[in-house]
Amino acid sequence: MTAIAAVPRAVLLNPDLGVADAGVAWWLDQVTLRLRREVAWCWHLRGEGRPSAGGMPPFADSAAESLDLTRYIGDKRAFFATDVAARHLSERLAGAARPAASQASGSWDWIARQAGLDDAAQFVLALALAARLDAALGPVFACCHNDPSRTCPTLALAQRLWDEPRAVTACADPAHPLRRYGLLSGAIDGHDTTDWMQPLDLSPMLVGALADPASCGPAGLVPVSAAGRRLPDTALGLVARLATEPPSALQIVALAGSRGADIAGWAAALAASHGRRVVTLAAHLPPDRAHVQAVLALCWLRDVDLVVPDGWQSRGHAATSECWFAASLSQPVRCYVAVGDGMAEPPASHILPTLRLPAPDYADRVAQLTAALGSRAAALDGTVREAARRFRLDDRPLANVAHMLRARPGPLSATELIALCRAEAGGRMGALTQPVVPRFTLDELVLPKQQAAQLQTIADAMRALTRVHYEWGTARVWNESGLSVLFCGSSGTGKTMAAEALAQALNLPLYRIDLSQVVNKYIGETEKNLARIFDAAEESDSILFFDEADALFGKRTDVRDAHDRFANIEISYLLERMERFKGLAILATNRRKDLDDAFTRRLRYVVEFPLPGLAERERIWRQVFPGGVDVGDLDFGFLAGQFELAGGHIRSAAFNACLSRAAKDSDARLTMADVLVAIRRELDKLDRISTPGQFGRYADLVRDT
Template sequence: MPQALAESPNSPRLSAFSRLDDLLAQADDAVTTGRGAHGPLSRPPPRPSWEQVCASHGAWAWLRTRYGLSDIELDLVLLALAPEANLRYGRLYGCLQDDPARGRPLVGLAMDLLAATPEERLAVRSAFGPQAPLTRHRILALVPDPGVAAPPLLAHAMVLDDQIVDVLLEQPGLDWRLASCCRLEIPGPEITRPEVPGQADQAEDAVGRETLAGSVYAAPAAPPSWAGPYGGPVRWYAQGPEEADRDGPARELAARDGRPLLTVETRCLPDDAQGAASMLALAFREAFLLGAVLCVDDLEGLDRLGGERLPRERTLEGLLAGHNGDVVITGTRDWQPGGRYVLGVLPVPVAVCDIAERRALWEKELTAHGADTGPADLRDLAARFRLGPRRIADAALTACATARRRAAADAGQWVPPRLTRPTRAELFASARGQSGHALAALAHRVEAVHGWDDLVLPGDVAAQLAELRARLAHHHQVMDAWGFERRVARGSGVGALFSGPPGTGKTMAAEVIACELGLDLFRIDLATVVSKYVGETEKNLERIFAAAADTDAILLFDEADALFGRRAEVRDAQDRFANMEIAYLLQRMERHDGLVVLTTNVRRNLDEAFTRRLQFVVEFPFPGVVERERIWRACFPPRAPRDPALDLGRLARDFRLTGGSIRDAVLHAAFLAAADGVSIGMSHLLMAIGREFQKLDQVMPGRLPDGGEG
């Protein structure tokens, strides 16, 4: 029989393979002497013994102690490990199994090598039972022979799990299968799996907290004040909104003990429940092998896998019960384990960073990139955007990169970072880019391009909008710094109703406010919200408000009377459910902390309870002659060619149109003039005005219905 390994068998790393070489040599001797693999004489135990192997190799000692493996089970692990260490073993297995393509040992070969009597063969076979350690803990996988239909157990190949392979071969790093859904943060320059210090460190303590033998960092001898119940492993549920630093407790826990942090991103798990469960099990064992604090990020990410509570109760809670390391789970909603296991999960509320913390984070991150930002910009960034530490860091980096690119384009060459400074617009744009992603899937983002100069409104209406803008701009100062939030019985958000005829500037006013404050504006598409099925409308609205709660965007309900209509007298079930929707909206708007703008053409169509709960009710009147002339002039861009004979004052006096109709008429006239190859003249405007009156189903003043002069 050829020698399997050329290295010295006396090396501690190869002592286990020395035992395998001795075992194979005994089998070869039995065959060559004519006795067969199972001769009448008992074979001596292979050398070295497992006691000697474990004494010189900590990884084998850890495996034996952690899973309570017998000598036969350790031999099976060694047989499966050998092809991973040296391909010569694979070729040898192929020869022994009369098939060179079979480089993995079959169960039948293991029985031939390890068993000399029928009783020993049964003992080897029992090692593959469903409750045996090798299969229950997923140490070994049995792969059926693809060339055999319904193959027996003996025709299954033994494949060692990659995590166990890495431990026994002392390979550093994260299991490659977890790379797509896990993130490993290590305290030092590299991570290894050193040998176990000794047998005394391999026992579990009396209260259930394991010393993590074979891991990178041993657990502390005495449980600190932040340990889990009764000194056992930590079980925390960090609950808070997405913008909160929910994984902060896990990072703090890992930093206090100087251990790695392994984070499982649940939304990156496989889509099927079985694949996700297998990946979670691998992550739990990887955390144990590395001695890492495990963070299961975003509990809601498991809801999409096979039902609402199935993955939680049957997978996550079962893994928690069998794990002796520290685990932190993060989520948004309230959660308590189902009671199938005694877990001792401690809820840990995590709040969003307050304005002072956000300002300090912005200043720290921008200073780190050499950007000197004024105090006013820092104050406004912290007040307008409720971002967490990581998103602030990302936004600051994006803003600085944008500033460097702009400076390089202006200078025509590379500019040192210290000479660039992000503008206010660049800072606000990068901050907006960090929020609103969930809301963008449920609503339409409105590009806010209009400014105050584009709004033509009476003085009192403009003053009301200015008050609304000031309320939003100084929200944190009044509610937080001055303590008014504790005096407000309902939510601290702002609700505004814009009512008036179509085209009077209601939607434009919402755009202007969003543009002035540097916030995103999302228009809610009622077609995706309203459902004929009972309860679905409320669910759709809850998703929108929940997504908006984690952003700082303005919600715009255009034509709000479709949702916020008057409650009717209950005559049938349809009336009752419609009234329930309105009642839900009343309650949900009160709990929302941001700005919600409702627009309607007829104010009386809305339920009176809404107007009582709104902070601003702004009536947009039909524009008068003076306002119409200002709108006519504002609709022409500076570069648009105009006939000097244009009489915009006459158009304002003769044609009673709203701002929206005037804007459409100017644009239509521009296309007519472009088609004629001339400047925009009165004939083009009169033609466009006629089309507007046709759209309104009205007769154009001063003209006959057929378009002739009147």
Template sequence: MRDAATVRTGIGKAAPRRPQDPGWTDRNQHHLSAEIARVRRRLERHLDQGADDAGAEEPAVAADPQTALGHLCAAFQLSPFERDLLLLCAGAELDTGIAGLCATLHADPRRRMPSFGLALAVLPGAHWSALSPASPLRRWSLIEPGAGEALTATPLGMDEAVLHYLAGTGFADPRLDGLLSAVDAGVLTASQAAAAEKIAHLWAGAGDASWPAVQLCGDDPAGRAQAAAEACRAIGLTLLRLDAGDLPAAPRDRFALARMCERRLVLEGAALLLEGADERDGRAERGLVAFAEDMSGPLILARGEPLALPRRTSRRLEVNRPDASERRALWMRALGPLASTLNGRFEPMIDRFRLDRAGIEAACAAAEGDDAGGEALGPRLWAACRVQARRRLDNLAQRIEARASWDDLVLPEAQLAVLRQMSTHVCHAATVYERWGFASRTERGLGISALFAGASGTGKTMAAEVLANDLGLDLYRIDLSQTVSKYIGETEKNLRIIFDAADDSGAVLLFDEADALFGKRSEVKDSHDRYANIEVSYLLQRMEAYRGLAVLTTNQKSAVDPAFLRRIRFVVQFPFPDAGQRCEIWRRAFPQDTPTLDLDPARLAQLALAGGNIRNVAMNAAFLAAGRGEAVGMGHIREAAVAEYAKLEKPLTSSELGGWR
């Protein structure tokens, strides 16, 4: 009796693809019909008690590995008796003569399906292990015994998908519908092609013993699938994709799915791409490991981080998003002749947006909507890149339409100088890091991080908006009070998801209310304090590695530990505006189209309000004036100021209203 290990060895070789010639179907059907006829004649001789069975033995038709039957028997290492038993079950479905003979031999007109007892009595080379649970017939569900009777008496049926496969009409298992999908190879970058070549070489040299699992890691899900598909194409396999999220939770169901998938791989000449989510779910990860180890065929695990597979040999390969040179080649290919009209002006797009091939092609298709020349194409391409790069981040954070400009920002010159320096760092990051070689020295500290500290309304969010608008990038606000979780490890997971999504776009990330995280920093007294400090360290670590601009805002700079400040490149203190700055804010508070009457910015500056509160007062005053059909005047502003002070629970002094009518 063969054990499971022997069966697993038998599927080490992939199925040869069906020859694409019009005569294959006829040859396959002729071969199957001849073999079924041979089994039928064996039943007829057994029924004729006067015949000498031993002397009448009929040799099997010579095996043809290019037929469905020949391939199936070789792939699953069926013995001659198992092969004939499979043919007996197929014949009962395809040949009414065999069904009638089974009923006659069973002496029961209702028992038209073969039984194992009948096969043991009629077919040569019979052995009991042919129907054991570890046998290939049972393990791979090629035949299925009925229930409720002794094993020798129970009727044997053939799996419908296997029957269609033998008949040459293809292999379709309805139980796998919606779970498996084909993956086609496409245009690969140089690094993806190198990974595909390594996979093909690894599997081509595997021999008959086993297929080592391949773990494709890295930050490019689409690239991993493309590299896997190209590797399979190179060695004559198709590639089928299965989402790890569709794996059953129950071990028995998971094992059954593994058998069904592997059977399809063998019969179709395919490999399986198992795409697993990187969520830190211990139970789901254990199920993923169990499924991978239950399979012995060609398997590719595609996820950001590798899995430990104690019971299966595996090899890890990295497939990351295209680097700058690869993105340049993809852009040149996608733009074609239009690339020359840009005169190299797509270089900033290459540096800023980490798009894959599909994203680049989609951006080009969106930007090439009209016949405008290179002058108009550049801005359209940039806008299209922003749309393509933001897709993942839109579901994780609030996107702010950045409309504010430098003219809208009223700050002391020192703070403005730091903000302009931040914009310069972002604009020229690729030049300094890549072309001037700073990135080759270390990966640490390449992120452009900043801390904006100051009271509410002093312009922290507006400054981030100005920077995003100046750089032509999206601005996303992440509320740390919602990101931080009381459950250990959840905060880091939330931050990782955000930064991974933002890496594609280089967006400006505004982490609002950083006090929610930094406020936990304290003397380490218990495990909760340690984990709180770990969360802060993880955030700063990801900010250091993020190639875009990440900004933390806080109302209390004193809450930030100096050790953390050391890891932030820029710190900008937003002061409460003095009278001169408030005057300037009032001058810019009303749009040009707003009707005003006798407004005095100097007197308005007497109100001790921050910029955000001034904007609130200005807008409320505009509504008051509009409701009365009047231009905005000092009286409307006074009325709105009284309401704003009440909201702030702050007294409005006579000195602030001195000289007002």
């Protein structure tokens, strides 16, 4: 085996541009000598002898020069044998001793063997490499092309310089190894065709790897460490295939994990299991055809596997419709790709079975948070366990939380720990839900004792989930599920207010499901929207509030046509996802009988919100007005006893009374007339007849209205 030369050898026009690989140096020397000899011939053909001052020969008619190739073929050979400069260059070409073939991985000779490159192909590749290495060659190329605008080498030029022009013709084939391995790009306007005058396109990313295989490689490729990650038993079959089926073409390994899964780390663990290395891209290169081919070619040269960055497909130009791998299916590189990153399905022969990645379980999350807290963990033991259950963080967000905890020495409160975890869990509900800021507390609810106790029980049950699931062992039986409750009752009885009060009590984010965005007339789209909501809510405990739930959770019907069948599928999907949901789902409806009976089993609690009685109505009247309003003139006992209104209607009347008073003057003092007029209009809105007798001794205040 021949070692790579220790001292770079100057072989190009610029003497400071040396290369260490003896094989590369020999081929670049071939390029430079043949170019110099061709320039001497151009002087002879176009000029009248070479001027003493040097310089480049003049340009002539290109068509005439091409037509005269046959005419001057004998003269050209004779010129190479008789002209002093040309003969000297020919003798150097003939006497150049070819170095012994190197066995080093990544060397020029290794590339030629692995890709099956003949001498003509190696010369074409060396010509392209020389153009990338030495800027001084541009005018020389233009001179040989007889065109001042063509400062890059082409296949046409390679054919003129090489001793066997027909051998260069094979390099024009899109299936040629130079193009199959991505060493040269064969794309023109997105098509795999080759123009003889098209510049030989060698990506700048490959220049370092070709010129100096001992270099550490470009900064764009970053090694990935397995970091002691243990592969699950489900990966054993895939590991066996990876070890016994090296890629002969593009090989894609699909890894399925939740948002935040450490795809690169898992890929490194898979590769390490059979002695391979993995790299990923540090720079956000768009997945354009040339970039993809160059990156894969570089991975092949470095003998490493590639982890495709998350969402790489979406970074392409808007005009690019092809998949990132479309032009690279022939390149023998293994790529690890996250399922769900927008990747289209590749041909079956190029993809291996998908591996589903396990997310950190409850014990893993507890262990990582405890380790990150260090000595502070003992004081926050209960909060750590609660956070580990509530925030089902995957590899990367969990690592981020651990990093932030280590970076914040000193005391840490339970509230701060929960806030850090919630910030990493984030929210991806998008337009399908509306975040609700809780305005009420459980103490502000005016409900009968039974309903108030039920709401307190729901809050206590949510707080007890950690103990019951992970200390008592119900997590395995109930799939770590949360709670689903039903709030039913007439409009205005406090269902929405109760949902906000629970969110306040549990310190959980509350999201109202926007039916206008979720329900879609196209078959299957509603289920997809619901899946996005539930998947996003699974990352951390939250409250999903389905107002007017009967619109989604209606009864299944007998199948009479396709619409009935797909409507039943939608309801069945909801039933299944509700049972697996790990947070708190609240369904609110004033039409309980319209709900499907199958939901009853999946509901942990059903809370009936009745119309308030006399005592509850008076409490509502007394607390419904804001503190800045003077209500000293109001007869709350009369208002509660005379008008049987739900809490929502009482709030509506109170608000309208405030608006009416503010429109009259700036005195924030409500009178009975203001409130009674608002009540009468609320009764009209409800289509309920109001009589003067109903207003008793205050009838005169509303008679004119």
